[in-house]
Amino acid sequence: MSADNWRDCLRCHREAKESWQRAAAAARGAYGNVPMAEYESLKAAADSPPDVEAETLREDYETWIDDAGVFRVTYKASCDKCGFHFEFRTDAPTSEAAASPL
Numbered sequence: 485m486s487a488d489n490w491r492d493c494l495r496c497h498r499e500a501k502e503s504w505q506r507a508a509a510a511a512r513g514a515y516g517n518v519p520m521a522e523y524e525s526l527k528a529a530a531d532s533p534p535d536v537e538a539e540t541l542r543e544d545y546e547t548w549i550d551d552a553g554v555f556r557v558t559y560k561a562s563c564d565k566c567g568f569h570f571e572f573r574t575d576a577p578t579s580e581a582a583a584s585p586l
């Protein structure tokens with residue numbers, strides 16, 4: 485079954501940003517404390533923008549009024565890259581819920 489939507493994963497982007505910040509801190513801390521070649525390697529890592537794969541978050545959702553007159557909403561998001569997973573479901577009776585002949 486195909487997804488209803490694909491979007492960028494917030495957790496993947498946050499983790500990439502944090503990793504990049506750690507690389508920058510490592511480079512700053514290494515300056516003058518490690519051999520130049522090692523510093524240059526750390527600096528190159530810190531100067532490279534984070535490489536984050538786009539649209540890894542799969543979204544599936546559905547809204548409908550069932551035969552009993554109940555409005556239903558389901559939403560599920562999951563990312564195969566980082567394992568983020570979220571689900572939401574809610575039901576609300578419409579004015580026809582109690583009177584539904586079905």
Ligand SMILES: [Zn+2]
Pocket residue numbers: 493494495496497540563564565566567568
């Ligand atoms: Zn992710």
